[in-house]
Amino acid sequence: MEILSFGVGARIEICTAALQGMNFSSDIGVRRLIILPIPTTRDGAYITGTETELSALLDLLDEGTFLAGYGIPRWLREAVISRGGGVYDSGEDETFLLENAKITAHGALGRMLTETGRDVSELTVGIVGYGRIG
Numbered sequence: 001m002e003i004l005s006f007g008v009g010a011r012i013e014i015c016t017a018a019l020q021g022m023n024f025s026s027d028i029g030v031r032r033l034i035i036l037p038i039p040t041t042r043d044g045a046y047i048t049g050t051e052t053e054l055s056a057l058l059d060l061l062d063e064g065t066f067l068a069g070y071g072i073p074r075w076l077r078e079a080v081i082s083r084g085g086g087v088y089d090s091g092e093d094e095t096f097l098l099e100n101a102k103i104t105a106h107g108a109l110g111r112m113l114t115e116t117g118r119d120v121s122e123l124t125v126g127i128v129g130y131g132r133i134g
Contacts, residue, residue, distance in 0.1 A: 001030060004060065007037030008049040030086070034060060036069030038090070044073055061085050 005016040015035055034057065037048045046053055054076055061067070063084030067076070070091045077087045090096040113120055 002032045003035065004032065005035040006047045006050055006052055006057075007035075009037065012037055029064060030066045031064035032060065032062075032066070034065065034067045036067065036072065038070040040069035040071050041073065 003016060003019050005012050012035060019033065019035075039048055041054060042048050044054075054073065057067070057076065058079060061080050061083045065080065065083070065085035066088070067080050067085060068088045068090070070089065072087060072089045072091075077089065080087045090100075109120075113123075
């Protein structure tokens with residue numbers, strides 16, 4: 001299977017490397033996997049962190065293509081499906097959103113503890129945030 005990733009950062013690199021190390025069965029019907037960043041786009045025109053236009057993905061979409069991202073614009077999802085491909089938008093997956101919020105909260109708390117050099121048993125901690133982390 002061909003794995004293409006767009007975007008920058010550790011999440012994209014780790015995900016791509018992990019998937020490339022797996023042996024996928026040809027029975028799944030996916031020939032090309034396209035991994036997009038979280039969020040997929042900030043302006044509706046370009047892939048986040050790149051100068052690649054979302055419309056450039058249209059040339060890669062056909063039957064056997066699976067597109068995965070977060071906040072994939074409706075027009076792009078519809079284009080994938082109309083060409084016989086599949087789409088997974090983690091922004092529409094409640095289980096993913098809750099698990100991602102937990103991991104992010106743990107990471108934020110871990111960073112605070114590391115930065116202050118304190119042990120969690122010494123602290124009363126309150127996390128105030130906007131969205132699922134809060």
